[in-house]
Amino acid sequence: MYAIVCKSRYKDEMLALIDRNHTRSKWWTSTESFLILKIVSKTAAEKICSKYLYNAASVVSYNHARDIIDAQSNEAIHRLALADSSLGWDAHKDNF
Numbered sequence: 001m002y003a004i005v006c007k008s009r010y011k012d013e014m015l016a017l018i019d020r021n022h023t024r025s026k027w028w029t030s031t032e033s034f035l036i037l038k039i040v041s042k043t044a045a046e047k048i049c050s051k052y053l054y055n056a057a058s059v060v061s062y063n064h065a066r067d068i069i070d071a072q073s074n075e076a077i078h079r080l081a082l083a084d085s086s087l088g089w090d091a092h093k094d095n096f
Contacts, residue, residue, distance in 0.1 A: 001038050002045040003065035006057040013072050015055075016065050017048075031076055033069040038062050 004017040008030065015028035019037040029035050039045040045059040060068075 001040060001062035002042055002059050003036050003039065003062045004045060004049050004052070004057055005060055005065050005068065006052060006055040009055060014068050016069050029069065031069065031073040033066045033073065036062065036065055036069065 005014050006028070007013075008015050011030075013030050015030050016033075016036045018027055018029050018035045020027075022035050039048065039059075039062075042059065049057050049059050
């Protein structure tokens with residue numbers, strides 16, 4: 001199984017191509033690994049990847065792409081948790 005990843009234009013993170021059968025609202029994800037497009041054949045993945053000319057799109061194994069996106073998701077959650085804790089003991093009240 002293969003997936004297509006590329007660099008983000010605006011942030012220092014990687015994006016993975018989304019399976020459009022799951023959602024039509026976006027093309028790339030940086031945090032939801034369950035949306036990553038699974039491609040069975042490496043030649044098919046390379047053909048799809050050749051259409052993306054910008055941001056260094058590349059073919060990687062599906063497991064590697066999932067690991068990259070999961071790590072970015074965990075980092076984003078960690079940053080949000082640290083931001084909330086710096087606001088004080090009652091910062092969580094705004095989330096409900």
